[in-house]
Amino acid sequence: MIPILRESMVNDRKWFSEEEMVDILAICQSLPGVIAVNMATYVGFKKKGLLGSLVATIGVILPSFLMILALAMGLSYIADNPYVLGALAGLRAAAVGLVVVAVWQIGRNVIKDWLTGVLAVAGFVAIAFFDVSVAYVVLLYLIGGVLNAYVNVRRIEKGGGEDAR
Amino acid sequence: MLVKLILVFSKIGFLGFGGGMAIVALIFDSIQEFGTISQTQFADIVAIAQVTPGPVAINTATFVGFKSAGLAGAAAATFGVALPAFILTAITARMMKQFSESPLVKGGLAGIRPATVGMIATALVTLAKPAIFAEQHLGAGLVEALQGLPVDPVSIVICVVTIVLIGKYKKNPFVVLIFMGCIGAVIGVY
Incomplete structure (x- = not known):
């Protein structure tokens, strides 16, 4: 989805340069929510303000919304068909493989040292095995990250002051 | 039921740092609150969501909403999951510079990243159990x-x-x- 958006906005419509697109992508990745939808909202806002972002967001969601509705309705009629059951079993197994690849790719980008590694595993264990609400984990990690950044900023300011003396 | 769907999915949308699969994990986490969907059914829904064009998280939300409360449920869940990101992204688009250059914002977002890995790994466990x-x-x-x-x-x-x-x-x-x-x-x- 993201390569399609990039292609359409940078090469076809020439709304943004390649560099602007990199910035937009980085921001949309860091916000909560689906990246493709965030990009639609962001680009819509940049082009035509709040109304533009609303139209772009609805536009990017609507086709899949309708398709899923059609599938969900259709599937309830053929849910007992042996071929459908087999196909779903095959799809389930393949979907697991797809998520394994996602964990690997995202984990490789995020886990840079022992600390991020331990934090990732701790978050997983807390959510998956101790039923800790994801909200608490995200909040805790957010506070930890902000505190860490605050301490670093203070240290740099202090360090600069000492150098001057 | 509809109000509940909107609220639950808004919470999911607000916490959904890290994109699609992280949100899928959150959706299963929250399903227990209105629990009519088994783990196997959920694995089917995610598998179908992955082969349907469009973002997997939106597809999953739509499907789960439909299973919970029909057409209106699908609309409520989709609206709910998209709303927080819409508001936050629109605000960010307005003040991109201050947002993206603040060291505290950067630090906070970097802090969340390992949690995202944990969330996606949780989704993996949820989906793997009914398949294996x-x-x-x-x-x-x-x-x-x-x-x-x-x-x-x-x-x-x-x-x-x-x-x-x-x-x-x-x-x-x-x-x-x-x-x-x-x-x-x-x-x-x-």
């Missing part, structure tokens, strides 16, 4: 002995082959999933 410990094993109709095993070996093979094809050989995930679905239909579960 399925009630009806793939190919059990052809080779009866398969049904007697504690795990579903054909599903495990499909999963591993999918990992190799997508992870190592960079094949198109959509094509691989459809192919595996066809194999499943041919082999069958009975």
Whole structure:
């Protein structure tokens, strides 16, 4: 989805340069929510303000919304068909493989040292095995990250002051 | 029910740092609150969401909403999951500079990243259980002995082959999933 958006906005419509697109992508990745939808909202806002972002967001969601509705309705009629059951079993197994690849790719980008590694595993264990609400984990990690950044900023300011003396 | 769907999915949308699969994990986490969807049903929904064009998280939200409360439920869940990101992204688009250059914002977002890995790994466990410990094993109709095993070996093979094809050989995930679905239909579960 993201390569399609990039292609359409940078090469076809020439709304943004390649560099602007990199910035937009980085921001949309860091916000909560689906990246493709965030990009639609962001680009819509940049082009035509709040109304533009609303139209772009609805536009990017609507086709899949309708398709899923059609599938969900259709599937309830053929849910007992042996071929459908087999196909779903095959799809389930393949979907697991797809998520394994996602964990690997995202984990490789995020886990840079022992600390991020331990934090990732701790978050997983807390959510998956101790039923800790994801909200608490995200909040805790957010506070930890902000505190860490605050301490670093203070240290740099202090360090600069000492150098001057 | 509809108000509840909007609230639950808004919470999911607000916490959904890290994109699609992280949100899928959150959706399963929250399903228990209105629990009519089993783990196997959820695995089916996610599998279908992945082969339907469009973001997997939106597709999953729409499907879960539909299963919970029909057409209006699908609309409520989709609206709810998209709303927080819409508000936050629109605000950010207005003041991009201050946002993206603040060291505290950067630090906070960097802090969340390991949690995202944990969330996606949780989604993996949720989806793997019903696939590997399925009630009806793939190919059990052809080779009866398969049904007697504690795990579903054909599903495990499909999963591993999918990992190799997508992870190592960079094949198109959509094509691989459809192919595996066809194999499943041919082999069958009975």
